[in-house]
Amino acid sequence: MTTTTDSPDVRASLSVLAAATATHGTGRDDDITLPKLPGFIESAFSPLAYEVAARCLTQCPGDGDRTAVALVSLMGDTTTADLASLRIVSGRVLSPLLFMQATANSVLGHLSREFGITGQMFSLSTLADPLTELLDMAVLLLAEDPELDRILVLGVELGGGERVAAVHRELAAAHGGPVPSVSSAMPASALPPAPAGVAAALLLGRSAGTGRPVEQPDAAQGLFELTTAHAAALPGQGTTETETPTHAHQ
Amino acid sequence: MSQPRAPEGALPSPELNNVADAVPALLASLLAGRLRLVGPQLTFTNACVASAAALIHGCRLISSGRVDVAVCAGGYLVEEETFAKFNSGRALSGDGTVRPFSADRSGLLLGDGVAAVVLESAEHARRRGARSLASVVGWGAATDAHHIAQPHPEGVGLARAARQALRLAGDPDGASLDYINAHGTGTKYNDGAETRGLHAALGKRAESIPVSSTKSTTGHLLEAAGVVEFVITMLTLLDGVLPPTAGYRTPDPECDLDYVPNTPRPADPRRALTINAAFGGANTALVLERP
Numbered sequence: 001m002t003t004t005t006d007s008p009d010v011r012a013s014l015s016v017l018a019a020a021t022a023t024h025g026t027g028r029d030d031d032i033t034l035p036k037l038p039g040f041i042e043s044a045f046s047p048l049a050y051e052v053a054a055r056c057l058t059q060c061p062g063d064g065d066r067t068a069v070a071l072v073s074l075m076g077d078t079t080t081a082d083l084a085s086l087r088i089v090s091g092r093v094l095s096p097l098l099f100m101q102a103t104a105n106s107v108l109g110h111l112s113r114e115f116g117i118t119g120q121m122f123s124l125s126t127l128a129d130p131l132t133e134l135l136d137m138a139v140l141l142l143a144e145d146p147e148l149d150r151i152l153v154l155g156v157e158l159g160g161g162e163r164v165a166a167v168h169r170e171l172a173a174a175h176g177g178p179v180p181s182v183s184s185a186m187p188a189s190a191l192p193p194a195p196a197g198v199a200a201a202l203l204l205g206r207s208a209g210t211g212r213p214v215e216q217p218d219a220a221q222g223l224f225e226l227t228t229a230h231a232a233a234l235p236g237q238g239t240t241e242t243e244t245p246t247h248a249h250q
Numbered sequence: 251m252s253q254p255r256a257p258e259g260a261l262p263s264p265e266l267n268n269v270a271d272a273v274p275a276l277l278a279s280l281l282a283g284r285l286r287l288v289g290p291q292l293t294f295t296n297a298c299v300a301s302a303a304a305l306i307h308g309c310r311l312i313s314s315g316r317v318d319v320a321v322c323a324g325g326y327l328v329e330e331e332t333f334a335k336f337n338s339g340r341a342l343s344g345d346g347t348v349r350p351f352s353a354d355r356s357g358l359l360l361g362d363g364v365a366a367v368v369l370e371s372a373e374h375a376r377r378r379g380a381r382s383l384a385s386v387v388g389w390g391a392a393t394d395a396h397h398i399a400q401p402h403p404e405g406v407g408l409a410r411a412a413r414q415a416l417r418l419a420g421d422p423d424g425a426s427l428d429y430i431n432a433h434g435t436g437t438k439y440n441d442g443a444e445t446r447g448l449h450a451a452l453g454k455r456a457e458s459i460p461v462s463s464t465k466s467t468t469g470h471l472l473e474a475a476g477v478v479e480f481v482i483t484m485l486t487l488l489d490g491v492l493p494p495t496a497g498y499r500t501p502d503p504e505c506d507l508d509y510v511p512n513t514p515r516p517a518d519p520r521r522a523l524t525i526n527a528a529f530g531g532a533n534t535a536l537v538l539e540r541p
Contacts, residue, residue: 039398064395075273076295084331099339100399102332102529103297109398109530118407120391121532122296122303125274133292137307144310147414167272 014138017062017150018203019230020055022048025159025196026186034195037110039100043079044195046107049156052201056152057115060203064116066149070137071104071123072130072223073156074179078164079194104156119148127171129180130155131223138204154201155182155223159191183224200227281323289317295473298433298528299391300324301365302476306389306534308369318374324474325364332472333360339399341437348470350434350463350495351441351509353502358435361469365478384484385539387521388421390414394531400439405447407533408433408525412451415523415535424452427459427537428519429492431483433527434463435470436497440527442504447533460517462510466496476526480536483524487540492517 022032024044034047035054049071057067075081080101087094100106104123112121120141126133134153141151158164168189171179181187183198191197200223274293282291292307294300301324308320336342336358343349344356375382392410394402401408416422433444441463448456464482465471471478486492491514498511525535 073295074275078272081272081331084335088331088334094334094338096338096340099335099341102335104295105297105528105530105532106398107530108296108532109393109396112393112395112531113397116395118393118395118410120303121393121530122294122299122391125293125295126291127273127275127279128291133290136290140307140310140314140316144314163272171273171276 013142013207014135014204015207016202016230016234017205018056018060019201019227019234020052020059021198021200021224021227021231022051023186023198024048025192026198027192037107039097040107042083042097042101043077043158044197045073045077045079045104045156045158046101046110048197048199049104049107049154050111052199053111053152053154054114056201056203057111062150064112065118066147067117068119068141068145068148068151069108069111069117069121070134070151070153071108071156072126072134072154072182073104073123074125074127074130074181074188075157075160075164075167076104076125077101078158078160082161082163120145127179130182131221131226134223142204142206150203150205152201152203154199156199157182157188157191157197159188159193159196161193165189180222182222184222185225198224200224202227202230281321285321287321289320296528296532297530298470298472298475299526299532299534300473300476300528302480302524302526302534302536303391305367305369305386305477305480305536306391309386309389312369312371318371320369321366322369322477323364323366324471324477326472326474327362328360336360343436347497348436348466349497349499350432350436350466351445351502351505351507352498353500355436355438355441357437358465358470361465361471363468363471363474363478365474365481367477367480382541384487385541386536387539388415388417388419388535388537390418390535392533394533396531399529401443401527402531403443403446405443405445405450407531408444408447408527408535409450411533411535412447412523412525415537416451419521419537419539421521424455424459424523426521427452427455427523428517429483429486429522430459430461431479431486431522431524432461432463433475433525434465434495436463436465442502444525444527445505445507448507456507459508460492460510460515461507462493462495464493466498467493476534479524479526480538483522483538487519487522487538490516490518492519
């Protein structure tokens, strides 16, 4: 795509309604045990996505008809992809579970059913900064779609084995540095092998006009870190009275 | 956009071609570098609505004034891993033929295909003296909230997406629609649900609008289906020929629309709707208009 106009810093139009992060297998003290999702047993990708999304949607219930969801992940569910590849090259029959888990749509569909979300749901991969892309996406959707009031943005990355590590090495060499990740502090390239993973979700709504202008996220800050800051600043999550503006330096 | 972008004209490293299949975002980056495009570079990965979602996002970026031009492309080439996944899910046609909306349909077949379109604001096109092939006058997207893999049996999300697109096109009843390019996978679940969704969105009007599934001739192009079928729909408007639903044999009581069975049909369509659906209950709709 090409652009000829610089968008103004329109993120001041966003408010954070809820925020949640989760890690698994990273060695952090707050690593979680993955939630059990029927059918999602091969990979941490969908359980991590579900965990952060469900926390946000539970903390701040709302009209699912007026809620959209956008998920970003550079390489998606690499655990499932690698498992499928290994089974094929070893001549084994693929499990139907891999069919179901083949795309992030499956866990998004699970979420939509659990929380009655009928707005647009989609997933993205980008080599740009996922935080910036997700916030820009949220601003655009809330500005352009009169049927939406809220958008849940989430990012998930898994640690990987040899294949994922090799891909990251090549990308980093081409980029001249690490590829932007969901977490700047725990980039996927530095995570332990699967099932390690990180996930973060922000439930965003339109600002009532009382929030502070949104600053450009710090270049060193990822979605995970921004979400962690918001989660700490939202002790009373669950009611709209706790809305705060998105702010990179909270 | 406000974030730093790759410098104009930056060419991708040829070595990255080796890992392009592992990183969905890489292809958009490679294309943007070679085409010297400097705006947002996003790859939509939401399965069978991915490229339709990219088209809708491109339309939103343009209608909001953020960009003047958006290049949207999609492609899929059949490979063993995805074939095995669909096979394990018992989604493939049992008799080797895709028979959308036919009572004896038994599943889909995967196909190879790529397409790209350049979306451009009308003002930008006018300034540079470009002749537009078609106008995108409406779009919509909605979710079923029903099942992780199967569509809502009543096509609820599909109907909502279609209604959104038609409202935006200024034609909430679909009175001006002359053709519908259906998702039409040829599976038991999809085709009945899609038919009921079209009835829900269009009411009695649905009975008089020709509907066809071009997956009956292209196969299912997965992530590329949206943009390839967008182009087919555009060509339908330009050429005045409705593409057929090939492989159609036996009417199905639950699929009771005019499916343009087996033979192309001359027509003079001015407006058309193209719809797609995907795993997880995702649905998209776009309305195109001939200039």
